[in-house]
Amino acid sequence: MEWTRRGSRSTIDSMNHLEQLYRPSLAMLTDLYQLTMAYGYWKQDLAERESVFHLFFRKNPFEGGFSLACGLQTAIEFLEGFHFHADDLKYLASLTGADSKPLFDEAFLEYLGQLRLTCHIDAMPEGTAVYPHEPLVRVTGPILQCQLLETPLLNIINFQTLIATKAARICTAAEGDRVIEFGLRRAQGIDGSLSASRAAYIGGCSATSNVLAGKQFGIPVVGTHAHSWVMTFPSEREAFEIYAQAMPNNCVFLVDTYDTLEGVRTAVEIGRTLRKSGHEMLGIRLDSGDLAWLSIEARKILDDGGFPDASIVASNDLDERLIESLKYQGAKIDTWGVGTKLVTAFDQPALGGVYKLGAIRDEQGVWQYRIKLSEQSIKVSNPGILQVRRFEKPSEHRGDMIYNIEMHQELPTDVTMIDPADSTRRKHFDADSQSADLLVPIFRDGANVYSTPTLQEIRQHVTTQIQRTPKGVQRFDNPHSYPVGLEKSLYETKAAMILEARNRS
Amino acid sequence: MEWTRRGSRSTIDSMNHLEQLYRPSLAMLTDLYQLTMAYGYWKQDLAERESVFHLFFRKNPFEGGFSLACGLQTAIEFLEGFHFHADDLKYLASLTGADSKPLFDEAFLEYLGQLRLTCHIDAMPEGTAVYPHEPLVRVTGPILQCQLLETPLLNIINFQTLIATKAARICTAAEGDRVIEFGLRRAQGIDGSLSASRAAYIGGCSATSNVLAGKQFGIPVVGTHAHSWVMTFPSEREAFEIYAQAMPNNCVFLVDTYDTLEGVRTAVEIGRTLRKSGHEMLGIRLDSGDLAWLSIEARKILDDGGFPDASIVASNDLDERLIESLKYQGAKIDTWGVGTKLVTAFDQPALGGVYKLGAIRDEQGVWQYRIKLSEQSIKVSNPGILQVRRFEKPSEHRGDMIYNIEMHQELPTDVTMIDPADSTRRKHFDADSQSADLLVPIFRDGANVYSTPTLQEIRQHVTTQIQRTPKGVQRFDNPHSYPVGLEKSLYETKAAMILEARNRS
Structure with a gap:
């Protein structure tokens, strides 16, 4: 074998693998299709159109009954450092399409170079017990920005949530x-x-x-x-x-x-x-x-x-x-x-977290809800701008309700939630129920507004969460399914949207 | 939940997770026991005692018949940047034992602060087909240094070898x-x-x-x-x-x-x-x-x-x-x-690579061979300073022989290798056999002496290696076992050492 000494990396710049990684911004840690879509939105003058995305998973890992949200602090550090470097743009300018012409206009790359995040981000505090279909993170803002954040947020949150759950x-x-x-x-x-x-x-x-x-x-x-x-x-x-x-x-x-x-x-x-x-x-x-x-x-x-x-x-x-x-x-x-x-979470080394569009404003500024259809009803996403309300007895979590905050700025004290997999399974919570919303503000207009807990505080939160999680839900074999439902009007909206979409196609 | 804003990280310095992660030196990316052992060697005046370690795995991943060595370039970058920063030493000085007194003497931390690698490192070029028990990397040098490198080398080589193999x-x-x-x-x-x-x-x-x-x-x-x-x-x-x-x-x-x-x-x-x-x-x-x-x-x-x-x-x-x-x-x-x-190499998300002591010089400078015993004979390591000779037909790999370069600076042209799992299975190669050594010099006295191939050259090497790997070895179900043996005198040395050790205990 005769190797020549040229280095195994692209020569855009002289940083090596480890040095490159150490840079404050990892904006380029994303899938190319986020950038090609960003380009499409930008060209269509839709880049700033407000949209909302939810990050959630559909199944607890390890055949288990619960998961622990984790990775938010790492995500915050990623978001705080988010910007494109000059050499990032130079690299993007070098990418070409089928006709060997550049993929991206220069004006678009200038736009990226000046881009600073202006999103609102809400998330579950780390260590919170979380269940399938509940948003762990909600990103609201210009659709171009929301889209660029999809891949890195999934990378960070999927893995740490998986490992925290395994450790628990x-x-x-x-x-x-x-x-x-x-x-x-x-x-x-x-x-x-x-x-x-x-x-x-x-x-x-x-x-x-x-x-x-x-x-x-x-x-x-x-x-x-x-x-x-x-x-x-x-x-x-x-x-x-x-x-x-x-x-x-x-x-x-x-x-x-x-x-x-x-x-x-x-x-x-x-x-x-x-x-x-x-x-x-x-x-x-x-x-x-x-x-x-x-x-x-x-x-x-x-x-x-x-x-x-x-x-x-x-x-x-x-x-x-x-x-x-x-x-x-x-x-x-x-x-x-x-x-x-x-x-490595050996028996299931990946959490299948996804990031789905819930709503986008139309030209009049009115929220238009969106769902992703699928043959499997478990894969149909929830429309709207979602929040999760957890109902508790003093010592135990009773059930979680996903609701649309646009429909309910103030949730009524008397509510019914419906199991999306079986609409005859319903749970009613009355005015005396103790409850709290799980998603809390992390960024407002791109600025960090969150009081970051220490690791010790997060560990204490985990202890409390596990104490309050029903024992049957924690069992390794055939765990009891923790009640998670859709608030009644959200359920009805979703059902109507599915019917309409299926009729259309 | 009332979080106070204190940050979830230690306050040794103000770098965040991502910044800290990819500093030019990752010397601290190691297990604590490497440092406590290093301290023991240093105190005993054994830190500079020359030793040799081999990095190898015992079983191909995915129930497969072969693997592809990968990760060397990343390891080289790690090794080139290796040193302890002042704040690393400050952190190590803060660690205490059961009596709340410091674990490490200050003089030792000064030693670490001045430490520069002086090892010889030999390794298989990336993309080489590699089999169980064959050293992918051989580290020769002061035992303190060899030991500090164990964990990061395993981390880097284990994962990339796993994924390159999965991709193939x-x-x-x-x-x-x-x-x-x-x-x-x-x-x-x-x-x-x-x-x-x-x-x-x-x-x-x-x-x-x-x-x-x-x-x-x-x-x-x-x-x-x-x-x-x-x-x-x-x-x-x-x-x-x-x-x-x-x-x-x-x-x-x-x-x-x-x-x-x-x-x-x-x-x-x-x-x-x-x-x-x-x-x-x-x-x-x-x-x-x-x-x-x-x-x-x-x-x-x-x-x-x-x-x-x-x-x-x-x-x-x-x-x-x-x-x-x-x-x-x-x-x-x-x-x-x-x-x-x-x-994630989903069906087997980790390669079980290990790093074992093969020999250490005594006070007279004579190499003393070492093996790690185990109840399972597959887990007994090979003693000596090992090299791998691959014998080839023009278009196909015929078998690999692990030998001790101290016994054979020049390998005889007429050699017999023995299957360590069944000593009656032997293979003879004569003077006409084409062959080449797989481990090549990467560092000499801590200096990089390797002409790094480009990724394209590595990919070409992979293509050639796969072409020359017998088809039966590449089969997914019950692959043929590629012949890997110990050179006869190495086999005999090892057998004698096992008998002696078992008699002693």
Whole structure:
């Protein structure tokens, strides 16, 4: 093979992959069709026509009964930095169509260069329990802008919502034990790891192994040593001894390099020496073998050796199902290290979030509702400018109602919601019902108006949300379906629109 | 909910998630245990002890018979930028152990601050067909440095290798048709999309929808319009007309917003108008429904309407299995849009690559070989300083032999390799065999010595590699196992080491 040194990237500019990514604006992180449509709107003088889009998913991931909204803070940072750089425009100017002529007029590229977001954006706070068909984000503004934001918002919100939900499930299975995320080495790229560490912490994990995620987000970081450390020295005993001397205040010994239970005994001996120097061994880690049996045997050795408080950390391709099974088998594991299965959401590595047009103003400024038809009724989108009202008992969520804020600036105190999949299933809420709207203002006229919560506050919000989510909804197998309905007049509007559209075609 | 505005990130510095993410150095993108081990080596005065690590995987993804090495260029950029920033060290100084005292000495952090890589790195060029247990990357150098590189190298190489392999499978199923990647909206984070676009292009895709990937890597970008474009206008006809006026040189009409075949007929009419103005409709896109039947009907309408050259693009959760099935059903699709299933490697979203110590010099400077034992013999690593020799017929790869370059600076012309899973399976290569070593020098003493190929050259290399990979190895179901063996003396060394280690424990 004779390679010439030319670099594997386009030569528009000299930044490399990592440098390019680091730029404050990721406006170019979008699908080309958003730009070709933007061009079409601009040419047709429709670019500024006000429209509203909703970001939602149609099915909870992992065959589960609920999801946790996540990724908003990352989306906010993306939106705050949104603009096209000069070299972005230069690149776009270089794109050509079938006739080898430029795709875009120069005047359009100038328009993009001057573009600043003026949208209103409303969203569910991170950590909110969210259900199929409920908008997680609502974007209202010039249709050209709304369209450009579709792809990056989906990229950010889809993934973090997926991982926060996975983490919540894993933490539920762990029944209050510590769960530590260490998936960096198997994550899907650099941000596949960082976003996953963030979302996993929001979903309930206690710590991460990822140092950059720790620095960036303030997530506690943990880690001690690997098999290679043990293999470096002539014996496991020496490896533990030398580690304990170097870092006596952070000793979790990995015991399965050679013979696991022998490793536990060695850890106990080193733990005793450590204790004489005024330090306490934190625990041991099992990374292979029969974790149920090994943890029970290890617990005995540790207890008998005078270390009843030493942790037993376990890892090895764990997920919520395996943790549930190990718990059932009586495993004496108190800290769960979860990597690949969490950060890639291994059993369902993508959330199918979509972003659909709900309404567009006509030339007279009147909102015209829109739906996307489909053969499958679950895929027909909801028309209007949507909000979600959650009804609660003091300690439990009772049901969510999607309604059109144009029809109801003030929602009546007495309302009926209808299950869109079965119109005979209805729920009535009266004036005494406690309720709150889930979408809150994030941007107004392109300006951030949101008081960003800390990660700790988001974690507290998750705890409350999970406490209030009915237990049956949280079950892994055949979870109860949480009630989500359409407000009656929205239901009727939608039904009439579907009939009209089907008659027309 | 009352949030206070404090930001969800640590306040070590004022960079946000996206800014922080892509700083020129990602040295902190590692597991904490790499740093605690580094500290241990440094304290023990072992930091500079020369060692060798190999990055490899144990099983091809997707139950397949081969993989394509990918991600090296990204790894090179990471390595070239590697250093710890002052604020990285400040963060590390803030970490504490069980006794609330700092984990790391200041002198160690100073050492990290001055650290520049001095490793030798050898790797397989991107696009090389690679098999289980073969080192994709070999890192030789001070053990502290080797260890810090483990996690980021795994993160980068695991993911891109996974996606390039998936893309190659999908392109094989497409039998030479164009395959377009448009997975950005469902990818695992920002880099989950960009790295995937790059790897998918290397694996054989023709284009991406991701504009930033296009700009950054020079990958062709494609895109026209979405359902929302059609929904914006009073009718599908108007939507197509207005699009065609705006961008006559880039017309692929999405026909399934209302009634698919009606949409195709409308596209034909607009195509005729377009033709009068001197432009040719490029094609139509189907995004739902029975793609086999619809494409056959659409082909008739297009052919009868005078558009035999118009493309039929299809999309909707496609992967290699669905494409194979659609081909079998006689679908008239010539361009395949593949998203989620490709960029997340949906059926196996992680490659289980590992990074194992092969040898370390003792105090006398003599290499001491190392293996990681395991109950499962497939998990026992190979000792030594490894290279892979590929034997070829002019048109086909015959087998790969892993050997220890310390034992064989010059490989004998007459060699026997042994299947490590079954020592009675042996293959002999004689002096007439054509062969080449797969690992090539990338860094020497920390300096890049590699002539980086362009993406086009890598794609050409992939084409050649796939042509030379036996057909049975490329089969999706029960692929033939490509011969990979250990050179005889390496096999014997390893066997002796395993016996000795098992006797000891």
